Every structure is written in C-alpha cells, then in structure tokens.
Amino acid sequence: MSLIRRHRWLQGAILLGPAAAWALAFIVVPTVLAVCMSFWKMRDFRLVKEWNLDNYSTFLEGDIYWRGLLNALQNGAMAAALAVALSLPLAHFIRFRVRRHKTLFIGAVVVALWLGYLLRVFGWRVLFGANGVLNTFLMDVGITQEPLSFLIFSRFAIVLTQTQLAMPFAFIPIYAALERVQPSLLQAAGDLGARRWRQFVSVELPLIAPALVIGATFAFILAFGDYFATSFVGPPSATQTIGNQVADNFRATINWPMGAALGTIMMLAILLVLTLPALATRLWRPAGRRRRDAAAPDTTDEGALA
Amino acid sequence: MSTTIESPAPARPAGPARPSGARRAALALRGRLPGLALDGTVALIYLFLYLPAIVIAVYAFSAGRTMSWPIDGLTLSWFETAYSDDGLMEGLRNTLKVASISTVAALLLGVPAGFALDRFDFPGKALFQRMLMAPFLVPGVVSGMALLSLFLELDVRLSLTTVVITHTTMLLGVFVILTVVTLQRWDRSYEQAAMDLGANELRTFWFVVLPNMKSALIGAALLGLTVSLDEITRTFFVTGTDNTLPMVVMSRLRTELSPAINAIGTTIIGISLLGLLIWSLLFRKRGATPL
Incomplete structure (x- = not known):
C-alpha cells in the first residue's frame, strides 16, 4: 500500500517536474535576480555586485522617474475607466438585446484581441497621422484647413490606443457577470416603475460591481505596463512612462540596475493594484449579499406570474 | 460606496403603481429611443475595435504611396513588395520558427503539469498555478x-533561443490552465473503464484521455501560435540580432510608413483569423464555448 502511494507520488513528480523546473529557472530565479540587480550598480558599463540603494534614491529624488510612474498610473486609470465605460453598454446590449447569434457578437469582441498588438497600434497612426486618413479626409471635405495635431503623438492618442488594446480584457469579466443577471430582475424593477436608466443603475450595476472591478484591473495593468503604444503614438518624451524608462535603461542607456529598480517598482505597483480590488470586494460583500437575498424572492414572484 | 449601493434597495418595494394602458403605450414608444441610442453606441464601439485593422487592410490594397484620403485605386503590388523584401521574409521565417518551437515546448511541459494538477493535491498548489x-x-x-x-x-x-525561452515561459501557464479546465469537464469513468479492461495508466492516457483532449489541445496550440506570432513587449528585451517579424516591422515603422507594412500586416491578420476559424470550428464540434 505504501509502495503504491509512493508510486503515485512519483507519478505526480514526473508529470509536474519539468514544468516546475522550468518555472523555477525562468520565473522564480529571474524575478529574484531582477530584484537583486536593482540593489547593484554599473561601473564602466559593467555590472558590479555592490549592494546599495542608489537606484531607489535616484527614483525618489529625481523628477523624471516619478513623473514616469505618475504618467503610467494616469494612463492606466484613464484606459481602465474608458474600457469599462465602453464594455458596459456593449455587454448590456449583447446580454439583453441580442436574441440570435449571441456567440457571434461576443466572438467579435474577443477576435479584436487576435488582430495583433503591433497592428492595432500602427492602425491608429495610419488613421490619425498628419497625412493620415482622418486628417486628409477632414481637409478634403473642408471641415479643417490643416491637420489636427492633437490626434497623434499626444496623450489623447495614447489613451485611445490603450483603451482599444485593453477593452476586450475588461469586456470578458463584465459580460460573464452580466450573463448571470436574470432579465426578470430588470423586468420586476420596470414593473415597479423604474425607468431603464434607473434599472441599469440601481439593479444591474450593483449586481455586477465585482466584475467591473476585475475588468478595470485587467485594463489598468495592461495600460499601466504598456511601453510600446506610448512610444509609438505618444509624444516624443514629454509623457514617457515608467515602462518606457525600464525599456530604455535596459536596452538603450545600459543602466540595468536602474531599469531593474524601476521594474521592481512596477511589480510592487501591480501587486498593490491586484490586492486593492480584493480588499474592496471584501468591504462590499455585505451589501452584495443583502441585495442578493432581497433579489431572490423577486425571481420566484416573476416565475409565479408567468 | 456602500450607501450608494444600499439606497435603492428600500425604494424598490415602495415604487409607484403600474401606469395605465394608454400611458404605457406612450412610454413604450418613448422607450424605444434609448434602445436605438444603445444600438448606435454599440455599432460605434465595434467600429472603434476594428477601425485600425480595417484601415490597415484597406491601405494594403491602395495604389498610392501615402496612406491618405481618398484612395488612389487598388493594387496588389504592396503584397509583392512585402513578399520580396528579404528583411520582412526573414522576420516572418524567424517568427514562425519561434512560435512553433515555443508552442510545442510549452505544450510538452504544460499538458503533463496540468494533468498532475488535476489529479494530485500538494501544499502550495494554488500558489504554484498563480x-x-x-x-x-x-x-x-x-x-x-x-x-x-x-x-x-x-x-x-x-538570440532567437532566448526569445523561444521567453515565449515558452509566457505560454506555459496558459497551457497548464487550459489543460486543467479541459480535464475538469472530462468524465473520469472512461479512464476507470480502460483500467478495468487492463490498460495501465500510460496506455489509458495515450489511447483514452489524449484523443478526447485533441480538439482542446489543437485549440491551445493555435492560441499559443497567435500569441507568440504577435508578441513584442517581452521579445524587445531578450532579442538579439536575428529578429522576429513584429520586431522587424517595429524598427521599419520608426523610419518610414510603407504600404508594404500594411500588406504584411494584412497577411498576419489573415493568418490569425484563419487560425481562429479553425479553432472555432473545432470547438463547435465539441459543443464547448470558446475561451
């Protein structure tokens, strides 16, 4: 009996071993190493393993890196808010208005993810560039005399592009939550005199609040960490983000420890953002539970009437 | 926050009485307007999602050198330019190499691990998955x-090897989770039947479990290929002198906006959509929902 148990243990180890070893070598060790590296320094373009806090004090004292972090946080917050704001009507529409080919409508959102990160960023540039589609169209029609400069290489372009990149990630959890909201609940609210907007705000939104937080978190992390769209459609350097600074320190200016320190700060920021929603939902839960209890009899009433 | 959520609750039972028939009809007519507004908004949102891709696809066929309005006629010459561009083609070859090797490697590592996670319990399992x-x-x-x-x-x-390691690491977790999710839907009594008939665990896995996982595995592989094909933010850090297609395209775009890039982009969109089509057909057959 003990032999079989040991045999089964061995089975698990054989199946799991390679993946665990890979994870150790390429997830755990690199992360630890990057954090260690953030406490080292460069001398004559060589990495010197002398422990120090210089990189973090550079971050705290200098204005550039702070602004980089703030820019990334702002981009993330704006993209998250917009992605959720766009996902809501879309999810509501698919859940309550689409009767046939629902999968097609959902699929069309997810497929947007498949079209390629680079291409979706590039597409905005073709669309919004000074000689791009929109500007030349507007001038051709005669609405504007010269190209609208805010369209590209601007904060506007960054947020728009990041919203588009992040939207499917916000949509998926929001739609999944809405799928569990019964139309009869909204009907009941309507029968009690609540207009559409009131139904939406007072019944639908509270029921999917946790999913809104999850969707916003996904969108936030994606936009916060993005350094490609920012450098590609954003202004040359004015709104550089911490992600760009990590990339620059590693691959352009060859200051690996500084890059590692900024990367570590990014990891901490993301960990914080990931734990905040968990805290928030814990605080929300009592209200949510009370609602669900109150909602349950409504469903049965609706069933009895029908 | 909690006050805004709670406040409507007492209002619901004490709402106004039902409106009369005529008033109801008027309300219904007026009620159609918000619905139409919603339809319009949704159409705009879909347009927003697809506009960049549509623009790229359209200008891949546009005869003019600049990507501006209006289009100067149609041509296929940009595809010819792109396909005869050595740099782009080498990038495409490198990308396909990287994507296929990392997908296979991540499958070989991830599927057995997912299998073990489905069957065995050990301390720290949730943490390991995360x-x-x-x-x-x-x-x-x-x-x-x-x-x-x-x-x-x-x-x-x-080099490309470090890129492969990076992509494999990225895909490994996805394949592990996909395997776990697939196995959770799987009826274990088939395995018991095979074992009762004398098959050992290995034979049971090979002849019973694996064939049933086939479409899920192909789906996972297609997902992995598309993700790897498109990867740029991780690749940028670990790439050497040989580059994948997205990296080649990126460095080209820094200096010029050539319609040949649109042509290669349209090709990538085509390949990705084809992969997606195959995947959805496979999943439809099994009656499972896409991810």
Whole structure:
C-alpha cells in the first residue's frame, strides 16, 4: 500500500517536474535576480555586485522617474475607466438585446484581441497621422484647413490606443457577470416603475460591481505596463512612462540596475493594484449579499406570474 | 460606496403603481429611443475595435504611396513588395520558427503539469498555478526585464533561443490552465473503464484521455501560435540580432510608413483569423464555448 502511494507520488513528480523546473529557472530565479540587480550598480558599463540603494534614491529624488510612474498610473486609470465605460453598454446590449447569434457578437469582441498588438497600434497612426486618413479626409471635405495635431503623438492618442488594446480584457469579466443577471430582475424593477436608466443603475450595476472591478484591473495593468503604444503614438518624451524608462535603461542607456529598480517598482505597483480590488470586494460583500437575498424572492414572484 | 449601493434597495418595494394602458403605450414608444441610442453606441464601439485593422487592410490594397484620403485605386503590388523584401521574409521565417518551437515546448511541459494538477493535491498548489500564469498576466516589460536579468547574469548571448525561452515561459501557464479546465469537464469513468479492461495508466492516457483532449489541445496550440506570432513587449528585451517579424516591422515603422507594412500586416491578420476559424470550428464540434 505504501509502495503504491509512493508510486503515485512519483507519478505526480514526473508529470509536474519539468514544468516546475522550468518555472523555477525562468520565473522564480529571474524575478529574484531582477530584484537583486536593482540593489547593484554599473561601473564602466559593467555590472558590479555592490549592494546599495542608489537606484531607489535616484527614483525618489529625481523628477523624471516619478513623473514616469505618475504618467503610467494616469494612463492606466484613464484606459481602465474608458474600457469599462465602453464594455458596459456593449455587454448590456449583447446580454439583453441580442436574441440570435449571441456567440457571434461576443466572438467579435474577443477576435479584436487576435488582430495583433503591433497592428492595432500602427492602425491608429495610419488613421490619425498628419497625412493620415482622418486628417486628409477632414481637409478634403473642408471641415479643417490643416491637420489636427492633437490626434497623434499626444496623450489623447495614447489613451485611445490603450483603451482599444485593453477593452476586450475588461469586456470578458463584465459580460460573464452580466450573463448571470436574470432579465426578470430588470423586468420586476420596470414593473415597479423604474425607468431603464434607473434599472441599469440601481439593479444591474450593483449586481455586477465585482466584475467591473476585475475588468478595470485587467485594463489598468495592461495600460499601466504598456511601453510600446506610448512610444509609438505618444509624444516624443514629454509623457514617457515608467515602462518606457525600464525599456530604455535596459536596452538603450545600459543602466540595468536602474531599469531593474524601476521594474521592481512596477511589480510592487501591480501587486498593490491586484490586492486593492480584493480588499474592496471584501468591504462590499455585505451589501452584495443583502441585495442578493432581497433579489431572490423577486425571481420566484416573476416565475409565479408567468 | 456602500450607501450608494444600499439606497435603492428600500425604494424598490415602495415604487409607484403600474401606469395605465394608454400611458404605457406612450412610454413604450418613448422607450424605444434609448434602445436605438444603445444600438448606435454599440455599432460605434465595434467600429472603434476594428477601425485600425480595417484601415490597415484597406491601405494594403491602395495604389498610392501615402496612406491618405481618398484612395488612389487598388493594387496588389504592396503584397509583392512585402513578399520580396528579404528583411520582412526573414522576420516572418524567424517568427514562425519561434512560435512553433515555443508552442510545442510549452505544450510538452504544460499538458503533463496540468494533468498532475488535476489529479494530485500538494501544499502550495494554488500558489504554484498563480505563479505559472504570472508571466502571461504581468505586463511584458516586467516579464521581459526579469528574463533579461537572468540572461545578463549568466552571460547568455541574446538570440532567437532566448526569445523561444521567453515565449515558452509566457505560454506555459496558459497551457497548464487550459489543460486543467479541459480535464475538469472530462468524465473520469472512461479512464476507470480502460483500467478495468487492463490498460495501465500510460496506455489509458495515450489511447483514452489524449484523443478526447485533441480538439482542446489543437485549440491551445493555435492560441499559443497567435500569441507568440504577435508578441513584442517581452521579445524587445531578450532579442538579439536575428529578429522576429513584429520586431522587424517595429524598427521599419520608426523610419518610414510603407504600404508594404500594411500588406504584411494584412497577411498576419489573415493568418490569425484563419487560425481562429479553425479553432472555432473545432470547438463547435465539441459543443464547448470558446475561451
């Protein structure tokens, strides 16, 4: 009996071993190493393993890196808010208005993810560039005399592009939550005199609040960490983000420890953002539970009437 | 926050009485307007999602050199330019190489691990699963930075090999989770039947479990290929002189906006959509929902 148990243990180890070893070598060790590296320094373009806090004090004292972090946080917050704001009507529409080919409508959102990160960023540039589609169209029609400069290489372009990149990630959890909201609940609210907007705000939104937080978190992390769209459609350097600074320190200016320190700060920021929603939902839960209890009899009433 | 959520609750039972028939009809007519507004909004949102891709596809066929309005006629010459461009074609070859090797490697590592996670319990299992997903979920800049730190520390020359390692690490967690999810839907009594008939565990896996997982595995592989084909934020950190297609395209775009890029982009969109089509057909057959 003990032999079989040991045999089964061995089975698990054989199946799991390679993946665990890979994870150790390429997830755990690199992360630890990057954090260690953030406490080292460069001398004559060589990495010197002398422990120090210089990189973090550079971050705290200098204005550039702070602004980089703030820019990334702002981009993330704006993209998250917009992605959720766009996902809501879309999810509501698919859940309550689409009767046939629902999968097609959902699929069309997810497929947007498949079209390629680079291409979706590039597409905005073709669309919004000074000689791009929109500007030349507007001038051709005669609405504007010269190209609208805010369209590209601007904060506007960054947020728009990041919203588009992040939207499917916000949509998926929001739609999944809405799928569990019964139309009869909204009907009941309507029968009690609540207009559409009131139904939406007072019944639908509270029921999917946790999913809104999850969707916003996904969108936030994606936009916060993005350094490609920012450098590609954003202004040359004015709104550089911490992600760009990590990339620059590693691959352009060859200051690996500084890059590692900024990367570590990014990891901490993301960990914080990931734990905040968990805290928030814990605080929300009592209200949510009370609602669900109150909602349950409504469903049965609706069933009895029908 | 809690007050805004709670306040409507007492209002619901004490709402106004039902409106009369005529008033109801008027309300219904007026009620149609918000619905139409919603339809319009949704159409705009879909347009927003697809506009960049549509623009690229349209200008891949446009005869003019500049990507401006209006289009100067149609041509296929940009595809010819793109396909005869050595740099782009080498990038495409490298990308396909990287995508296929990392997908196969991640499948070989991830499927057995997913199998073990489905069957065995061990302390720290949830944490292990979360850790595996981390390289896919964290921003590419964090994952790329960490792996580059390792390569720098070990003095590894950056090449397509380091790119393959990075992509494999990114895909591993996805494949583990997909395997676990697939096995959770799987009826274990088939395995018991095979074992009762004398098959050992290996034969049971090979002849009973694996064939039933086939479409899920092909789906996972297609997903992995598309993700790897498109990867740029991690690759940027760990790539050497040989580059994948997205990297080649990116460096080209820094200097010029050539319609040949649109042509290669349209090709990638085509390949991705084809992969998606195959996947959805496979999943439809099994009656499972797409991810």
